[in-house]
Amino acid sequence: MTQAFGLSRLWRWLRPPMASSALTGSAHARAAQRAWSIVHAVYAYNVYIGVTLLKNWQRWADGPVLDPLWPVSWVTATGSAAAGILVGTAYLGTSLLALFRPERRGARALCAVSALMAFALHNSFGKINHTYHGLLWVLIIFVFLPQPDGQTHHARRRFRQQTLRIFWAGQAALLMFYxxxxxxxxxxxxxxxxxxxxxxxxxxxxxxxxxxxxxxxxxxxxxxxxxxxxxxxxxxxxxxxxxxxxxxxxxxxxxxxxxxxxxxxxxxxxxxxxxxxxxxxxxxxxxxxxxxxxxxxxxxxxxxxxxxxxxxxxxxxxxxxxxxxxxxxxxxxxxxxx
Amino acid sequence: MTESQRYLQRYWMILAIAAFLYVTVAGVTLLRARTGANTEIFPIFSWDLFSVVPNETMDYGLRVLEVDGKPLEPPQFLEQLTLFSRPFRISVHMAIQELGVAHVRGDTERARALAHMLYENHLGGAARRVRFELVERRFDVLTRVRSGRFASLTPIDLAELHP
Structure with a gap:
């Protein structure tokens, strides 16, 4: 039944993340596992921000005058009301997607792009605030986290090590800003x-x-x-x-x-x-x-x-x-x- | 060289190039921002936050002369008026600064767009028509916060905000 509607494929895609975890054993494996837990937490926090932005939909619906930043230069055509609801929904949706399947690069990339647009729209009213910048760069760097590519000992080890290196790059970017x-x-x-x-x-x-x-x-x-x-x-x-x-x-x-x-x-x-x-x-x-x-x-x-x-x-x-x-x-x- | 060593070398090189590009672009926008223009390329930022300590400071203020045809006696700066929301939004302050810079630069189109945005986004609900003068203010921040005194106030333009 589910196969008939292509639902089994969808279910495989939405399966709880890291179910077939390659991360066992050594201290590095535990470190990589902890890194993935934090990746989860980052996307959960994005869900919270997405909900908060959508909660303020009235702000967009009131039709404020925009001074659009480049990622949302198209809003002059749609108006702020439509753009706000569109971008807010996309950001919340892709954050949920990345929360459920953080090991999918596509989900992480979609989340980073929609966050870029959501934060750009938020800052398109004459002043750029910088409270979202650190989070946004972490999301962009997380796009480069690896995808599991096999169950061999070597593949699992490479997966863990790439995870730690990209996670470290996110930390280094934050610290570089300071x-x-x-x-x-x-x-x-x-x-x-x-x-x-x-x-x-x-x-x-x-x-x-x-x-x-x-x-x-x-x-x-x-x-x-x-x-x-x-x-x-x-x-x-x-x-x-x-x-x-x-x-x-x-x-x-x-x-x-x-x-x-x-x-x-x-x-x-x-x-x-x-x-x-x-x-x-x-x-x-x-x-x-x-x-x-x-x-x-x-x-x-x-x-x-x-x-x-x-x-x-x-x-x-x-x-x-x-x-x-x-x-x-x-x-x-x-x-x-x- | 093993595969992992090659990977590690590539990894460090990419990180170094990315960091160099980020710092370079942020540095160029920072240098251009010193001319008064807002040149930030979102989401790249120089992280120039609170680095310059305000001493003898110059900024622009909107001194409100009339609200809906009723003169204010004495005229007051926009941020001091309880008619509008308090605390005053920092975005309004920044928009006024950009308005001042655009006016002094002779960029009337940008000045008009900023005035329109100020009215529609921040003042429209409180008043139909606000007559004001754009004033260049010079002050020491500690003197002003303690006594309210300015070193000088120089009106540079007279205008109206309206729908």
């Missing part, structure tokens, strides 16, 4: 201080950013008043921000520090939210998923292992312990023996 931001802060700070102005490393920098933001919106933030009354409290947070952002890319190569760095980045985003009322909600979530749940952290890792491999904290540990911490499941150390 490093770009940190490098620009340091450059601008040196530039401004050389001109006799307050730069990002000056005592008043955080207070000035808070003041500027609150003036732009004539708004309030939970703790903005505290920063404005006592500007000096911003100084340690500014130095910590430079440290966290500038050196973030290095952390991609130090898996033992992934969780600790994620905690730092999430804390930084929370601070920005509390003081400036700018909430990078989706960035916090993607950092939590990709780094706080990093599959490269050894299961038996001690909390201090992360601290020992932080740039500048090597003195905390003996050379032997440093080596052990550095060697925690490096993605590039995973090699196939022919």
């Amino acid at each position: 490093s770009m931001s940190g490098a620009l802060k340091l450059y601008a700070s040196i530039n401004q201080m050389a001109k006799g102005q307050a730069g990002f490393l000056s005592a008043e920098a955080a207070a000035r950013h808070v003041a500027h933001r609150l003036l732009q919106t004539n708004g309030e933030s939970l703790l903005g008043w505290l920063m404005l009354e006592h500007p000096w409290i911003g100084l340690p947070t500014q130095w910590l921000t430079i440290y966290l952002e500038l050196l973030a890319f290095l952390i991609a190569f130090r898996p033992a520090s992934h969780r600790l760095w994620a905690l730092g980045l999430i804390g930084m985003h929370l601070g920005i939210g509390l003081f400036m009322d700018i909430w990078f909600i989706h960035q916090i979530t993607i950092v939590a998923l990709m780094l706080a749940c990093s599959p490269f952290v050894r299961e038996d890792a001690h909390a201090l292992d992360g601290l020992r491999t932080l740039p500048g904290f090597a003195w905390l540990s003996s050379p032997g312990r440093q080596r052990r911490a550095r060697d925690l499941e490096r993605p590039q150390a995973v090699a196939v023996k022919e």
